[in-house]
Amino acid sequence: MDDQVKQETYFGACPHDCPDTCSMHYEVEDGKLVNVRGNKDHPITRGTLCVKLKDFHDHHANPERLMYPLRRVGPKGSGPNGGNNFERITWDEAISEIGQRWRAIIDEHGAQAIMPYSYLGNMGLVQGINSGDPFFNRLGSTVNEKTFCTSGSSSAWLLTNGPTGGVDPESFVHAKYIVIWACNTISTNLHHWPFVLEARKRGAKVVVIDAFRSRTAKGADWHICPRPGTDGALAMGIINSMIEQGLVDQEYVDNYTVGFPELKERAREFTPEYVQAITGVKAADIMKFAREYATSQPAAIRIGVAIERSAGGAQASRAIYCLPALAGAWRHVGGGVLQLPLWEFPVDWAKAARPDWIKPGTRVVNNLRLGQALTGEMHLDPPIKSLFVFCTNPVSQAPETNKICAGLQREDLFTVVAEHFITDTAKYADIILPAAMAAEAEDMMWSWGHFYLTYNQKAVEPPGECKPTSEMWRLLAKEMEFDDPIFQMTDSELCEAYLLWDDPRMGGIDMEHFRTHGYFRVNVGTADNRLPHAEGNFPTPSGKVEMLLNDARNFVAPPFRAMYEGEQDGDLLDPLPGYVPNRESPQTSPELARQYPLNIISPKSHAFLNSCYANEPHKVRIQGEQYVLISPLDANARNIREGDPVRVANARGNFEGVARVTDDVNPGIVVATLGYWRSRNRSDGSVNSISSDAWSGIGRAPTYSDNLVEVTRVN
Ligand SMILES: Nc1nc2c(c(=O)[nH]1)N[C@H]1C(S)=C(S)[C@@H](COP(=O)(O)OP(=O)(O)OC[C@H]3O[C@@H](n4cnc5c(=O)[nH]c(N)nc54)[C@H](O)[C@@H]3O)O[C@H]1N2
Ligand SMILES: Nc1nc2c(c(=O)[nH]1)N[C@H]1C(S)=C(S)[C@@H](COP(=O)(O)OP(=O)(O)OC[C@H]3O[C@@H](n4cnc5c(=O)[nH]c(N)nc54)[C@H](O)[C@@H]3O)O[C@H]1N2
Ligand code: SF4
């Protein structure tokens, strides 16, 4: 019958950089995506999507979406909001112009004058962050090192515990004591919260350690509120207090750790009183926490990404990773630390990223230093003459964005951006390529929040002339005359090629399993029996928890150094965990603190996913205008009232928002959440106008929680 509507359902996988990696159902009617629902069968998703994705089908149909390739017309900066003006072109024109420009650049400067720049706007193996690695490695471009997120805490993890998935997030239901440390679970890891609540129903206590009273802190039994960047001191204080109170599981420590005597010596100075002075957490609370944590087993720690965002972030992480060994928490199902389960995924990175195609000696530019690289502050020879951006929006997300914008305005820089929208970054492009969205291309997702591989089927055709990222690489490879087989493979073939099917963790399944179930839990034990380290078995050189390192060098965990075996910073690391104070603080930079006395932190927005959705009015309505949380004491001192427009500034830049005066933050701290587009804020600025591109000590991680500012009322 002609008028019968053709209905179909496909498996989806949320492509965003979110630990939950939800499994979804795309509902399609007559070739049109009409609804997206959470998969009820998926043990993590359990049928619900978050506020960001619940109308994901509308996101696909956003009228502002890019539909055609665009080319800049007129001089740079002559368009809206200081960006460029564009005209519509065809894909053929776009690809051949890119090819021509690149061939000329390669002739004059060599291929390293071209730099790719990507991040986790899409996590998929086929359409996401690393999907361009084979192409760019083959091209011989500069290697872009990707340390936006978790490289500090991950480097610390690999040094201390090795590449283990740690405690299963689902095993948290068995915990009697749950510590959520620098993680705003209810906003950023929503599907883990039910496991926490289940544990609490069974008698667990939930403790949140957060630098302000976040949504999650409000939902906890106990909120411990250290000053930002002082977690290393707090963890060392807990270690001190466990030792002093005789709470260490000596047998576990003797059998399965290295360096306890040295750690004990290091912890001696971190008395509760000393740690109180650094962190602002009361000495009695430090002792109480140590007692409760050590004696309420199983105890599970969920560490957030924000722990690493200051000079001492990775050192703090190392100290925290020692806690479950000291308490013997790894002996129990549901005891230990959850860092990133991603270490357990049998992904064939050698195939997916082709590090073997990187020529020895190829230079590496870190993604946090984009501004320096483009403006010449970093002395690059050859200079970057072409930038290719995909799956990331650095003008919103990277630090020191004023510098990035200045670089992007260079007339001699040829910038290509593949995007869904004309973002704050895309507006500076010479060529914009319209990318397909999740429902429009096949993909396979690993996860950094649980143990499931999740499959994404192509449910509908891309609209207009949008193309999957994978197709973009095929077209560019053809243009550059690369005939390697990987550039001929279909998306289905790539999905299959990028998994290590023979790895025992794949349980003997094949692609058909994904086509019929949509997801697969890798074989790492079950939530009720996974006990990875009850008897040590840490994948470290010693097989033990390495509290003490032997002649370790500064280290960036492999996935973040872009899978290349490139040069490493040669600095000797502190062999022990410890406390490294913030770079910008009244103690370490008193001059600066006189001018800029407030420590700003910029956690994630509840209704945005990084900068995604911050251009959608209904999400902005939920999230509210860019706000600045400030304590009553600091507000009064500056004559700021609730709702006043305020400017947040330091020497790097400024942005404006509205003041929310609240005792959710302590005096000396201000909070402004991340993701807002600077072009849509009150003034052309965002939290990353003021953030620093300095690295944290290990892992070249960002220092977004280590920035001083002053806040003033805007009249
Ligand atoms: N809604 C939403 N969810 C997201 C994202 C998003 O943008 N929006 N982004 C995704 C991504 S990429 C990531 S990495 C994760 C991150 O998720 P989380 O790890 O939760 O990171 P944040 O929200 O940045 O910060 C978590 C908490 O750490 C606190 N904090 C900041 N600095 C410090 C500190 O020095 N010490 C302590 N103890 N606490 C501190 C903040 O106040 C905040 O409440 O979220 C993912 N999920
Ligand atoms: N101040 C401050 N800054 C931060 C943080 C912080 O806490 N504070 N957090 C940091 C962290 S943890 C992270 S992970 C980074 C995240 O930084 P980004 O990864 O840059 O964040 P997104 O906003 O998700 O950028 C993704 C962009 O990719 C586009 N995109 C999505 N899917 C596709 C696709 O399939 N193809 C193409 N071509 N484009 C696509 C989206 O439209 C979006 O514009 O930000 C970092 N920046
Ligand atoms: S953003 Fe996170 S919580 Fe929301 S649907 Fe995607 S994976 Fe799930």
Ligand SMILES: [Mo]
């Ligand atoms: Mo992130």
